[in-house]
Amino acid sequence: GAGVSQTPSNKVTEKGKYVELRCDPISGHTALYWYRQSLGQGPEFLIYFQGTGAADDSGLPNDRFFAVRPEGSVSTLKIQRTERGDSAVYLCASSLNRDNYGYTFGSGTRLTVV
Amino acid sequence: AQSVTQLDSQVPVFEEAPVELRCNYSSSVSVYLFWYVQYPNQGLQLLLKYLSGSTLVKGINGFEAEFNKSQTSFHLRKPSVHISDTAEYFCAVTLRGGSEKLVFGKGTKLTVNP
Numbered sequence: 001g002a003g004v005s006q007t008p009s010n011k012v013t014e015k016g017k018y019v020e021l022r023c024d025p026i027s028g029h030t031a032l033y034w035y036r037q038s039l040g041q042g043p044e045f046l047i048y049f050q051g052t053g054a055a056d057d058s059g060l061p062n063d064r065f066f067a068v069r070p071e072g073s074v075s076t077l078k079i080q081r082t083e084r085g086d087s088a089v090y091l092c093a094s095s096l097n098r099d100n101y102g103y104t105f106g107s108g109t110r111l112t113v114v
Numbered sequence: 115a116q117s118v119t120q121l122d123s124q125v126p127v128f129e130e131a132p133v134e135l136r137c138n139y140s141s142s143v144s145v146y147l148f149w150y151v152q153y154p155n156q157g158l159q160l161l162l163k164y165l166s167g168s169t170l171v172k173g174i175n176g177f178e179a180e181f182n183k184s185q186t187s188f189h190l191r192k193p194s195v196h197i198s199d200t201a202e203y204f205c206a207v208t209l210r211g212g213s214e215k216l217v218f219g220k221g222t223k224l225t226v227n228p
Contacts, residue, residue, distance in 0.1 A: 004157070033215065042118075042204050042218030043158070056213035091157060101146060101165060101214065105157035 002026075004106035006092050012112045013082055021077040021109045025094030032075050033103065034067055035091040043091055049075060082113045116141035116207050120219035128227050129197055135190040135222045137205030147188040148206040148216065149179055158204065164188065175199070200226045 005024040013019050025032050030051055035043035045059040049069045060066075064082075069075040079086055089108040096102060121136040139145060146165050150158040162173025169181040179190045188205060202223050206216040 031214065035216075040220070042206075042220050043216070045215040045217070048213050048215055056215060059215070093158075095214070101148075101163060101208070103160065103216070105150075105159070107155070107157045 004092055004094050004104050006090075006106035006109050008109060009107065010110045010112075012114060015082060015084060015113055017082055019079050019082055019111065021079075021090050021111070023075045023077070023092030023094075023106060025073060025075070025092070026096075026104055027073075029094035029096050029104075030072065031095040032069060033093040033095075034075070034077050035093065037089045037091055037108070039088075046077070046090075079111075082111075084113045087111055087113045116145060116209060116217050118205050118207055118217055118219035120203075120205055120222050122222050123220065124223045124225070126225045126227060127195055130194050132193050133191065133195050133199075133224065135203050135205075135224065137188045137190065137219060139186050139188065139205075139207045141186075141207065141209070144210040145207040146210060147179075147181060148208075149173065149177070149188070149190050150204045150206060150218075151175075152202045152204065152221075154201075161190070161203075195224075195226045197226050197228060199224060 007022045032049040034046040037043040047067050048056040052072045064080045066078045089110050091108045093103040093105045117140045119138045148163045149161040162171045164171045164181045172178045202221045204221045205219045
C-alpha cells in the first residue's frame with residue numbers, strides 16, 4: 001500500500017482480556033517500529049524489527065507485551081491480561097532500511113481498556 | 115540515555131506571525147534530530163531532520179530548524195504561520211549508530227488564531 005496501515009483504528013476491551021494490534025508496513029520496508037503514545041505525552045518506543053527479528057525490544061514495559069513479524073512484513077503487537085494503564089494510541093512506523101531515518105508512521109490504533 | 119525537553123507545552127500565535135518552538139536534548143554521544151507534526155487523529159509526519167552537514171535545516175511547509183551543538187538545541191521556526199499549521203509538534207532524537215529508535219519530547223501544541 002501507499003502508507004503504513006494499522007488495524008483496528010479503535011479497540012475497546014475489558015480489563016484482563018487479550019488484544020492484538022496489526023501493522024502493515026510500506027511494501028519493501030525492512031525496518032518496523034512500535035511506539036505507544038499516552039494522552040498528553042510524546043510517543044514512547046516499544047520494539048524495533050529488522051526483517052523478521054526483534055533487534056531491540058528494550059521498550060516493552062513487561063512480559064504482557066509481545067510482538068511478532070514472522071514473514072518480515074506485517075507485524076502484530078499482542079497484549080495479554082490488559083490493564084487500564086495500557087490505554088493509549090499504539091503507533092507503528094516503517095523505514096526502507098537501516099540508516100535511512102525515513103520513518104513513515106501509521107495513524108495508530110487507539111486502545112481503550114475499560 | 116538521551117532525553118528531549120520541549121520547553122513549551124502550548125504556543126498560541128496569530129496568523130501570519132512568526133513562531134519558534136523550542137527543543138533541547140541531552141545525550142553523551144552524537145545524535146540525529148527530528149521534528150514531527152501530528153494533526154488530530156493522524157499519525158506523525160516528518161517536517162525535517164538533521165543528520166549531518168549544514169546546521170540550518172529546511173523542511174516542508176516552510177519550517178526550518180537550526181542545530182546548535184553547544185547549546186544542545188534544535189529549535190523549530192516559521193516566519194509566517196497559517197491557520198492550517200495548528201497541530202501538535204514533536205521533537206525527537208536518535209543515537210548515531212544505534213537501533214534508530216526515536217526518543218520524543220512531550221510535544222508542543224501550536225494554535226494559530228485568526
